[in-house]
Amino acid sequence: MWHLIIRNTVARRGRLALTLLAVLLGVTFVTGSLVLTDTSQRLLDDQFRTAAAGVDLTVRDAVAFDSAMGVEVERDPLPAEVADRVRAVPGVAAATPVVRGKGLIGVGGKTIVPAGPSLLLSWDPAPVGPFTLRAGRAPVTEGEVVIDAATARRHRIGLGAEVTVRAERTKRLRVVGLAGFGPGEGLPETTVALVTLPAAQRLLALGEDYSEVAVVAAGGADVRRLRSAVSAALGSGYEVSSSRDVAAASAAAAKTQISSLQMMLLALAAAALLVGAFLIANTFSIVVTQRTRELAVLRAAGATGGQVMRSVLGEALLVGLAASVAGVGLGVACAAGLRDLAGVFGMTLPGGGLVVTPRTFAVAFVVGVGVTVLSAFGPARRAAAVAPVEAMRRSSADHLSGRAGWGRTVAGAVLTALGAAGLSIVLAGPGSVVVLGEAAVSTVVGLALLGPAVIPGLVRLLGRPLGVAGVPGRLARESAARSPRRTSATALALAFGLALVSFTTVLGTSIKESTARSYAETITADYVVESARNEMLGGLPAHVHHHVSELPQVAVASRLRYGHWKDGQSVEALTAVDPVTLPRVTSLHMVAGRLDAVAGGGVVLAANVAKERNLKVGDTLAMTFSRTGVQRLPVVGLLRDRDAQALSTGYVISLDTYERNYREDVDASVFVKVADGVSGADAKKAIERALADAPTAQVRDQAAAVAGRNAMIDQVLGLVSVLLMLTVLIALMGITNTLALSIIERTRELGLLRAVGMTGAQMRWMIRGEAVLVAALAIVAGVGLGVAFAAGTVTALGRTTETTLTVPVGPLLLVVAVAALAGLLAGLLPARRAARLDVLTAIATS
Structure with missing residues (x-):
């Protein structure tokens, strides 16, 4: 039997080639996604382990939680005496104070603003950590600096050059050394300036304080016991962690975005495989049907139905194995390309060698072989069910023209109706995203089952314009209608790809337009000052607001800050505002309570948040802050949802409350209202001059501010749209494959058409017309589905965030x-x- 399976597969390799290619592309996508994310996660682990090299324990200020939404919280600095207290603990060989913060490097009058962080670190004469000298020497005086070799190479900074380091204070320093990070020249999309401990303290305005203490255990000391001893000596106000735990926590925070990217890539890979499954099932259905008489002869010669079924599944197994082997190899090669593609759309991932785990191979083969064999199961079962004598009497064309059975049609109609009902419930109001997901699955399965029953009517309706092409057009229409199973599977494969493209296009546009609309209606400021890097928590130095507010061209400048807080096991974001100046640069609508009441330490909630939590003015909300732990804030007002959306979160507190609970000292936005009698252009020039010492600050008008908020959406949608084209490509291969196989099936028919006078050009137009008709069916179904479910998603999202289709x-x-x-x-x-x-x-x- 295996000899027969191999011989049949090799003999029909041309017919199965595009099927193999479809599986190969799907497996490539899955493999590339797993390799990319595994590599990024391993590199981040290595990066943070390297950062903790040579350190046994790390002493920091204690916090309620380490990180939120991929951002590590900022801790209070440590008093100078902490290091002395740590050194006094038996078993401690060294306790090195470390200062770390943000510091921009400038050279030649221009400031280097990388896409990632700008780090300022202290360097000890006996450095503890990952940075090693590649050239020059360590800094000795406060006027010297070592920079990372990658930045030096990229910006042509040599030893002896003068650079400007800009933190809380600014100073010109001379480059005396170049450092590498572990085996590399530096960190990706990052600049690093290393100075002496006093210089770092002065630049970051820390006085005698420092960020943490790096502890090295004496030889033979038990690190776990030493950790307990240091904790006991310092008390509960300080956190003593092993370097391994610190590295793991930092890596986990950095992996948050990568985990989201992995989910997105695997979801797209699943979509590609779903489309590929239609192509596989369609191909095997046609090939098996064309071999009806051959299989009948096998049955007549003594082969059982089970053997016939196994022979077809064996061919599918060989195709799946071959495609999986090639797909794994191609996926590993494409992982680097996916990394570069993510970088093009603003998602910076760590560079380094690719990591291929046994799990990747296992998943790739299970997916490739599993999808192929399962897709071929239906055709194989039908092949085994046909009696030998009946099969010998029937032609392949007769079999293919058969309509769907009543059971399949009824099941398809019921599932499609359930899907439509679920979508209607969501559009009407009470439904959720979960209901919408169930409706989508029901609709997809229902259309796949119902397709053959409704395709003939749809083809004849959509194919009427082909009549203007004469006989070739009418024949194309009838050929597509005569084979409903084949046409349905081919059109639906492309339809689902187009549905995903249409869905993301409509959903992304709706979110962006709703953001722009709510922002324009709520924010009445003439200009907005924000970080050019669109950092999550902001990134504007605190002095920006001070400089701008003192300009005579500015009537009022009101600043916003963002922060994270723990809500049980989940993390929420909040906005901190100045309740006195904010109303002068916004048009806020309070549903209940007063905004100025937040000055007393309360919180204003978005109306939908209050409804979800069953809270009203006068109630209290328990909020866990990393710096101060659990705080119970009174609810002093409810804000209209659209206005809360413009302020980016559903929780609003005062700047005073923020300062009591957070260490972070950066603004996210400064809203500016121009003074009466001053032109916008003059005010903008004055603001830009005032921001000369803040290179990351950018003055934006309303349109630019909205574009900055939509930048991340554009990046994600751009990446998704590019990758979704793979599913469309697979579906188009399905059209080519189906038509190529149908030509084999209809060889005699086509020969007769040529014999009665059809020209080669007419024959070509007939086949092309059939391809265009299949595409038209897919367009109608795909775009319709995509728009409908995007509308449902927008409606569901609109219950928590005001979004309009x-x-x-x-x-x-x-x-x-x-x-x-x-x-x-x-x-x-x-x-x-x-x-x-x-x-x-x-x-x-014949």
Whole structure:
């Protein structure tokens, strides 16, 4: 049996080639996604382990939690005597004070602003940590600095050059050394300046304090016992952690974005495999049908139905194995390309050698082989069920033209109706995202089952315009209608790909437009000063607000800050405002209470948040802050949802409350109202001059401020849209494959058409017309599904964040045009092959 399986697979390798390619692309996507995320996570682990090299324990200020939403919390500095107290503990060999903070490097009058952090660190004469000299020497005086070798190479900074280091204070320093980080020249998208401990304290305005103490255990000392001893000596106000725990916690915070990227990539890979599954099932269905008589002879010669079924599944197994082997190899090679692609869309991932784990191989083979064999199961079962005598009497065309059974049609209609009902419930109001997901699954399965029953009518309806092409157009329409199973599977594969593209396009546009609308309606400031790097917590030095507010061209400047707090096991964000100046640069609508009441230490909630939590003015909300622990804040007001959306969170506190509970001292935005009688242009120039000492600060008008808020959405949507084109490519391969196989099936028919006078050009137009008709079916179904479920998603999201459906006609028309053109191109090779058939040989084909 295996000899027969191998022989049949090799003999039909041309027919199965595109099927193998579809599986290969899907496995490549899965493998590349796993390799990319595994590599990034391993590199981050190595990076933070390297950062803790040579350190046994780390002493820091105690906090309620380490990080939130991928951002490590900022801790209070340690008093100078802490290091002395640590050194006095038996078993401590060294206790080195460490200062770390943010510091920009400037050279030649220009400030270097990397996409990532700008680090300022202290260097000890006997350095503890990952940085090692690559050239020059360590800094000795406060006027010297060592910078990372990567920054020096990129910006041509040599030993002896003068650079400006800008932190809380600014100072010109001479470069005396170049350092590497572990085996590399530096950290990705990061600049590093290393100075003496006193210089770091002065630049960061810490006085005699420092950020942490790096502890090295004496030889033979038990690190766990030493940790307990140091903790007992310092008390509960300080956190003593092993270097391994610190590295793991820092790596976990950095991995948050990578985990989200992995989920997104694997979801897209699943979509690609779903589309590929339609192509596989369709291909095997056609191939098995074309071999009906061959299989009947096998049955007549003594083969059982089970053996016939196993032979078909064996062919699928060989195709899946071959595609998985090639897909794993190609996926490993493509992982670096995915990393570069993510970088193009603003998602910086660590560079380094690729990591391929046994799990990646296992998942790739399970997915590749599993999808192929499961997709071929239906055709294999049908092949085994046909009686030998019946099969010998029937032609492949007769079998393919058969309509779906009543059971399948009824099940498809019920599932499709349930999906439509679920979508209607969500659009009507009470439904949730969970209901919408169930409706989507039900609709997809229902359409797959119902397709063959409704395709003939849809094809004849959509194919009417082909009648203007004469006989070739009418024949194309009837050919597609005559094989409903084949046409349905081919069209639905492309439809689901187009549905995903349309869904992301409509959803992304709706979110961006809603953000822009709520921002424009709420924020009445003339200008907004924000960080050019769009950092999560802000990034504007505190002096920016001070400088801008003192300008005579400015009537009022009101600042915002963002922070994170723990809500049980989840993390929420909040906005800190100045209740006195904010109303002068915004148009806020309070549903209940007063905004100025937050000055007393209360919190204002978005109306939908209060409803979800069943809170009202006068109640209290328990909020856990990393610096001060659990604080019970009174609810002093409820804010309209649209206004809360413009302020970015559903929780608003005062700047005074923020300063009591947070160490972070950076602003996110400064809203500026121009003074009466001053032109906008003059005010902007004055603001820009005042920001000369804040290189990361950027003056934005309303449009630029909205664009900054939508930048991350654009990045994600751009990456998703590019990767979704893979599913569309697989579906288009399905059209080519199906038409190519249908030409084999219809060889005699095509030969007769040529014999009665059809020209080669007419034959080509007929096949191309069929391809375009399949694409048209996919466009109608795919774009319709995508827009409908995007509308449902927007409605569901609108219950917590005010979002309005926006249908981008231009981009959707572009999707339609590209799909139609691609459908036409997909029919080129099959049309060419059909036109070149030898007439006499084709007529003689049985």
